[in-house]
Amino acid sequence: MTAPRPVLLLLPGLLCDHAAWSGPAALLAAQAECRIPSWGKLDSIEAMAAHVLATVPEPRFALAGHSMGGRIALEIMRQAPQRVERLALLDTGYQPLAAGDAGERERAGRYALLAQAREQGMRAMGAAWAVGMVLPAQVGTPLFEAILDMIERSRPEQFDAQIHALLGRPDATALLAGIRCPTLLLCGREDRWSPLERHADMHEQIPGAVLEIIERSGHMTTMEAPHDVVRALLRWLDRKDSRAEGKETP
Structure with missing residues (x-):
């Protein structure tokens, strides 16, 4: 019997909708059941994360967030880490509004x-x-x-x-060291909004995380380079979860 496809939630960013993820979702259709939520008039990262958790019936899922969607993904990790099988953070950040x-x-x-x-x-x-x-x-x-x-x-x-x-975004700094699921950090080489240095910082703080750089792309990697993004996501989806084997990620 064919194993069911994993549920993969693709979280869009500021003023983005299904179109931001449509290319990768189409390319991943054979490997995962891709779902792209919308934010309506929700006005906090916490409420957006709670909306995802309340509307996804499956107990566990893979989670990828782009830009503001990455911040929402981190908040989901804060609210319900046991539901996240694996985490991908694309062209995003983790710090609050600067003082x-x-x-x-x-x-x-x-x-x-x-x-x-x-x-x-x-x-x-x-x-x-x-x-x-x-x-x-x-x-x-x-x-x-x-x-x-x-x-x-x-x-x-x-x-x-x-x-x-976004102005009230929570500080996720303290959360990073406790993330134990397979984690991908992805950034466009020329991203001027969420620069590579920020992803390198997260890479140092999240145990076992993998950092992938998309060449010839700015902030909108999911639309600028969907094939490159999907190749990185497929490697991430194929990574074993050490927790399933009773081992801690080093």
Whole structure:
């Protein structure tokens, strides 16, 4: 009898929807039952994680989060680590809003984008904002237009809720050392939003984690380089869980 496909939750990031993960999900269809949640108007990372846990009936699942979705994945690990068979964190971070001037600059920058979205529309805001998401050569291409289409499908009130969630994001630093499931850290070489150095820091703190770098990609690895992302995810899905064998990950 053929073994059932594992459930793989693919968590999208800020102003992202199913399109952010559609390429990898299609390529992984034979290996996993891929599900992509949506966030609606949820306005905290904690509420988004609780939403995932409440709407997935299976007791255990594999979990991959991109950008803000990676922060939600870490919060799921905090709320219900026993349900996560394996964890993948893509182009993301783990630290809270910085204190002092740096935090205020982030806050002001995010709310300036929200004001632009309300005044000029989501697509106009995205046309300026999304330039930093991808390699410069991708700006103006069909890929870039697909990102703008995705941003335009969200409304300013959803943007407001997700900004609130990110500004209030929990500090996951203390969580990292306790992660014991097979863990993948993945980052685009040219990611200017969630740089490689941050993933290298997580790699040092999570026992047994694997760090994979996607060349010729910016922040939107799942759309810029879906085949490379899937190759990394397949290696991750094939990794044995040492806990299942009664051993601790070194």
